[in-house]
Amino acid sequence: MEVNEQIALDHGLKKEEYKKICDLLKRIPNLTELGIFSAMWNEHCSYKSSRLHLKKLPTSGKKVIQGPGENAGVIDIEDGDAIVFKIESHNHPSFIEPYQGAATGVGGIMRDVFTMGARPIANLNSIHFGSSQHKKTKNLLRGVVHGIGGYGNCMGVPTIAGQTSFDSSYNGNILVNAMTLGLVKKNKIFYSKAAGLNKPVIYVGSKTGRDGIHGASMASASFDEKIEEKKPTVQVGDPFTEKLLLEACLELMAGDSIIAIQDMGAAGLTSSSIEMASKGNLGIELNLNKVPCRESKMTPYEIMLSESQERMLIVLENGKEDLAKKIFDKWDLNFAVIGKTTNTKNIELYYDEKQVASIPINTLVENSPMYDRKWKKTKLPKKNLIKKEEFKKFKIKEVLNKILSNPNICSKEWIWQQYDHTVMGDTIQKPGGDSGVVRVHGTDKAVAATVDSSAIYCWAHPLTGGKQVVCESWRNLISVGATPIAITNCLNFGSPEKEENMGEFVECVQGIGEACEYLKFPVVSGNVSFYNQTKEIGIKPTPSIGGVGLIKDYKQMITMDFKEIDNLVLIIGKTEGHLDQSLFARNILNEKNGPPPEINLFNEKNNGETVLQLIKDNLVRSAHDVSIGGIITAVSKMCIKGNKGIEFNKPKYFMSEIEYLFSEDQGRYVIEIDSKNLKKVENILNKNSVHFDELGKIIDKNMIINQKTKVTIDELKSYNTNWLSNYMN
Amino acid sequence: MKSAVITFPGSNCDRDMHVALNKFGFKNRMVWHNDNELPKSDLVVLPGGFSYGDYLRCGSMASKSKIMQSVINFAKSGGLVMGICNGFQILVESGLVPGVLLRNKYLEFICKNVFVKIDNKDNPYFKNLDKEVFEFHIAHNEGNYFCTNDQLKEIEDNNQVAIYYCNDNGKTEEKFNPNGSLKNIAGIFNKEKNVLGMMPHPERMIDESLSGEDGSIFFKNLLNNIK
Numbered sequence: 001m002e003v004n005e006q007i008a009l010d011h012g013l014k015k016e017e018y019k020k021i022c023d024l025l026k027r028i029p030n031l032t033e034l035g036i037f038s039a040m041w042n043e044h045c046s047y048k049s050s051r052l053h054l055k056k057l058p059t060s061g062k063k064v065i066q067g068p069g070e071n072a073g074v075i076d077i078e079d080g081d082a083i084v085f086k087i088e089s090h091n092h093p094s095f096i097e098p099y100q101g102a103a104t105g106v107g108g109i110m111r112d113v114f115t116m117g118a119r120p121i122a123n124l125n126s127i128h129f130g131s132s133q134h135k136k137t138k139n140l141l142r143g144v145v146h147g148i149g150g151y152g153n154c155m156g157v158p159t160i161a162g163q164t165s166f167d168s169s170y171n172g173n174i175l176v177n178a179m180t181l182g183l184v185k186k187n188k189i190f191y192s193k194a195a196g197l198n199k200p201v202i203y204v205g206s207k208t209g210r211d212g213i214h215g216a217s218m219a220s221a222s223f224d225e226k227i228e229e230k231k232p233t234v235q236v237g238d239p240f241t242e243k244l245l246l247e248a249c250l251e252l253m254a255g256d257s258i259i260a261i262q263d264m265g266a267a268g269l270t271s272s273s274i275e276m277a278s279k280g281n282l283g284i285e286l287n288l289n290k291v292p293c294r295e296s297k298m299t300p301y302e303i304m305l306s307e308s309q310e311r312m313l314i315v316l317e318n319g320k321e322d323l324a325k326k327i328f329d330k331w332d333l334n335f336a337v338i339g340k341t342t343n344t345k346n347i348e349l350y351y352d353e354k355q356v357a358s359i360p361i362n363t364l365v366e367n368s369p370m371y372d373r374k375w376k377k378t379k380l381p382k383k384n385l386i387k388k389e390e391f392k393k394f395k396i397k398e399v400l401n402k403i404l405s406n407p408n409i410c411s412k413e414w415i416w417q418q419y420d421h422t423v424m425g426d427t428i429q430k431p432g433g434d435s436g437v438v439r440v441h442g443t444d445k446a447v448a449a450t451v452d453s454s455a456i457y458c459w460a461h462p463l464t465g466g467k468q469v470v471c472e473s474w475r476n477l478i479s480v481g482a483t484p485i486a487i488t489n490c491l492n493f494g495s496p497e498k499e500e501n502m503g504e505f506v507e508c509v510q511g512i513g514e515a516c517e518y519l520k521f522p523v524v525s526g527n528v529s530f531y532n533q534t535k536e537i538g539i540k541p542t543p544s545i546g547g548v549g550l551i552k553d554y555k556q557m558i559t560m561d562f563k564e565i566d567n568l569v570l571i572i573g574k575t576e577g578h579l580d581q582s583l584f585a586r587n588i589l590n591e592k593n594g595p596p597p598e599i600n601l602f603n604e605k606n607n608g609e610t611v612l613q614l615i616k617d618n619l620v621r622s623a624h625d626v627s628i629g630g631i632i633t634a635v636s637k638m639c640i641k642g643n644k645g646i647e648f649n650k651p652k653y654f655m656s657e658i659e660y661l662f663s664e665d666q667g668r669y670v671i672e673i674d675s676k677n678l679k680k681v682e683n684i685l686n687k688n689s690v691h692f693d694e695l696g697k698i699i700d701k702n703m704i705i706n707q708k709t710k711v712t713i714d715e716l717k718s719y720n721t722n723w724l725s726n727y728m729n
Numbered sequence: 730m731k732s733a734v735i736t737f738p739g740s741n742c743d744r745d746m747h748v749a750l751n752k753f754g755f756k757n758r759m760v761w762h763n764d765n766e767l768p769k770s771d772l773v774v775l776p777g778g779f780s781y782g783d784y785l786r787c788g789s790m791a792s793k794s795k796i797m798q799s800v801i802n803f804a805k806s807g808g809l810v811m812g813i814c815n816g817f818q819i820l821v822e823s824g825l826v827p828g829v830l831l832r833n834k835y836l837e838f839i840c841k842n843v844f845v846k847i848d849n850k851d852n853p854y855f856k857n858l859d860k861e862v863f864e865f866h867i868a869h870n871e872g873n874y875f876c877t878n879d880q881l882k883e884i885e886d887n888n889q890v891a892i893y894y895c896n897d898n899g900k901t902e903e904k905f906n907p908n909g910s911l912k913n914i915a916g917i918f919n920k921e922k923n924v925l926g927m928m929p930h931p932e933r934m935i936d937e938s939l940s941g942e943d944g945s946i947f948f949k950n951l952l953n954n955i956k
Binding site (some may be wrong): 146149150153154155156238239240241243244331332416417418419420421422423424425426427428439554555557729 | 744745748784839841933940
């Protein structure tokens with residue numbers, strides 16, 4: 001088939017991009033070459049709309065061993081240990097086929113981590129669905145949860161934390177973001193940079209089939225009514241093979257045979273071979289007849305663009321082929337020498353002894369398009385003038401019931417009970433806490449991880465929202481007693497070709513960057529997912545932040561459940577009564593306008609570090625950050641988990657009770673302390689100029705808010721625990 | 730005391746079991762499914778996981794592994810063989826214990842702590858345990874025990890039910906059954922009671938920082954019984 005402009009457009013390339021390809025090659029590409037360009041130049045692989053802005057994120061720091069640009073980021077957790085981690089989206093495929101889409105999302109991110117030599121030790125996920133009333137939501141939720149569980153459980157990696165939200169902006173585009181943490185010795189990290197000439201290029205893992213062809217291109221376009229037809233672009237996962245691949249790769253990595261290794265993820269063999277050669281400034285030659293194929297008569301085009309899962313490409317040291325083959329034979333996996341590194345700086349493909357493609361690698365990578373898209377700034381919305389007299393009509397108990405049973409607040413146990421969260425025997429904080437925590441096997445150390453997003457705040461004011469998500473992540477780590485180290489981000493947005501959406505992206509990234517810079521909480525890996533859009537309707541901007549922190553002595557880990565009757569409960573950080581964009585304003589007052597709560601990075605840092613100091617001084621018995629739903633929601637969860645009550649102190653504040661209890665001011669934590677330590681705690685807080693109030697004391701079985709309002713713990717539990725399981729059954 | 734844990738392709742609780750056995754004083758060896766011979770052992774464990782991806786039927790392909798002939802011979806000669814979760818499924822598939830394990834009643838994977846009742850103590854596994862109700866951990870998709878009426882009669886006549894799901898007071902009512910299994914059965918012996926298959930994972934309950942410590946009680950007692 002002769003390639004022409006129309007065929008290029010059908011591949012998702014733009015007119016001017018096709019012209020650029022012809023100019024770079026100084027000829028018209030053949031179909032295989034065009035396929036390779038379209039795979040490398042799509043948004044998903046080339047970051048053409050985002051690169052310019054991502055450059056501004058802080059990515060280095062004392063603890064950063066590897067920042068963005070590799071399969072995953074790597075941080076130092078001392079004693080020669082390192083954590084490899086990354087988050088990635090699998091949004092488009094999960095909407096089309098929820099089970100396989102979510103499953104292969106989990107499989108893909110685990111591969112990114114063990115490609116670097118790390119054994120995965122924890123999975124997390126951030127999943128977002130349309131309104132609970134929408135007809136597709138239930139099936140999508142069930143399919144995604146089964147898919148995540150089906151893959152992660154089989155791999156034997158615990159799923160330790162996650163986030164689930166519902167919002168009508170995801171009706172036509174759900175989000176599935178999967179994150180994995182792996183553990184590796186600092187001196188045994190593997191990279192994707194090839195080196196040396198005539199080194200054998202090895203293909204291992206599953207056979208190549210026709211599934212997932214153009215998956216990455218599909219993920220780089222908006223949806224329309226024909227979306228169901230895209231099912232064949234969704235990959236099919238086989239977690240059993242991936243488990244074998246994990247064990248086989250780690251066995252080979254124990255020796256010194258590997259020069260470079262890269263998993264075949266988006267754009268399969270194309271991007272893996274090109275990335276390794278490009279990083280090593282080399283050429284690569286592949287004989288496609290040698291590629292193990294699942295089906296007969298696959299064309300070079302199909303072989304290069306297949307996104308079949310559970311495959312790896314390895315550049316080996318010469319002479320190590322037999323040793324490597326033995327290991328992959330033991331694990332019943334395919335093994336084939338399919339090519340070699342060259343000095344041509346081209347990718348050269350052969351099939352039936354004929355050259356079927358030859359492209360200079362720099363044209364695919366360095367010369368890939370980069371756009372400075374037009375974008376629109378979002379003004380800070382005006383504050384709402386909420387009439388406080390109106391608050392008198394609300395009964396706190398009724399409001400509390402509505403808030404605790406809200407789909408975005410209620411217990412997600414129905415979900416995480418379907419994930420194996422205890423395999424590997426090191427999970428010391430299960431899902432449902434502020435962060436999941438796993439011990440570093442065989443040591444006193446533990447690693448905490450959390451994944452967060454705040455689409456409402458980001459939608460109301462992207463700059464503030466971007467800062468807020470980073471702060472939320474930081475607080476969730478501190479609340480379990482972990483020192484925050486670094487983040488990974490998954491940036492889910494609508495179409496970059498629309499100025500509003502591009503503006504949301506640019507300003508969220510700016511906010512993320514400012515907060516990361518200030519908190520010394522760098523970005524070490526991540527992924528961008530644009531075109532989460534169906535026709536004209538895009539999602540609310542949803543950057544997901546995956547934060548990782550270290551607990552040096554796991555026995556100092558903190559959980560949120562109230563521990564002991566008569567202990568005191570303090571609220572750290574100042575409550576100003578900010579209700580705009582709060583759960584209360586949006587769901588009880590039905591008021592959707594106004595600015596999100598302001599972020600004060602100085603207070604955020606100061607409050608967080610002070611709480612961490614209190615924890616390290618063994619002065620904190622339980623802790624929980626205050627996020628959506630305000631103080632009363634945070635305290636309710638601590639009551640429910642600890643099966644204990646609280647008696648609130650008489651108010652000393654100059655605002656209504658509603659504002660005090662439900663406002664979503666930032667930088668706040670609820671902590672439980674032993675009353676005999678009050679003086680010590682006060683001294684530390686005062687010394688650091690941290691604002692705090694005494695909220696109340698822990699009692700048995702009841703939450704006593706004021707003389708008129710008393711809620712039993714059983715009532716709190718029934719408000720909070722039933723919504724999701726009732727909805728799903 | 731020597732133990733052996735078999736690793737099948739897809740096993741994923743093999744390391745956890747190795748850690749637990751060593752922690753409580755066993756000298757454990759890992760054995761590859763493709764080996765012919767078991768090392769000399771006082772206890773052989775088939776660990777949890779997804780052997781062969783749970784494809785076909787959970788445990789069915791693993792039950793045909795090379796090493797299984799040795800395991801079966803070892804069991805027939807009176808050796809102690811314990812299968813946990815997927816290991817239980819392999820025992821069922823290899824015919825070492827009666828019955829089958831179906832998909833959970835609500836068709837969902839379940840990972841949580843449950844209470845189990847252990848009152849059948851005339852066997853090397855539970856002899857000398859000084860309590861009946863244990864908090865154990867389950868994590869499975871196919872733990873719904875089932876057998877024919879005739880088999881059930883034989884099982885009950887021979888006192889082969891090892892463990893029941895119950896509440897914290899030891900009540901074995903249907904509402905405390907997490908997966909729909911027949912008679913709340915969580916674990917089964919063979920007739921001679923040297924082979925034990927159970928869904929709960931005692932190896933995940935061996936440390937106060939984990940889900941609990943009732944697994945520690947189980948392993949310590951097991952070691953003492955074998956000594």
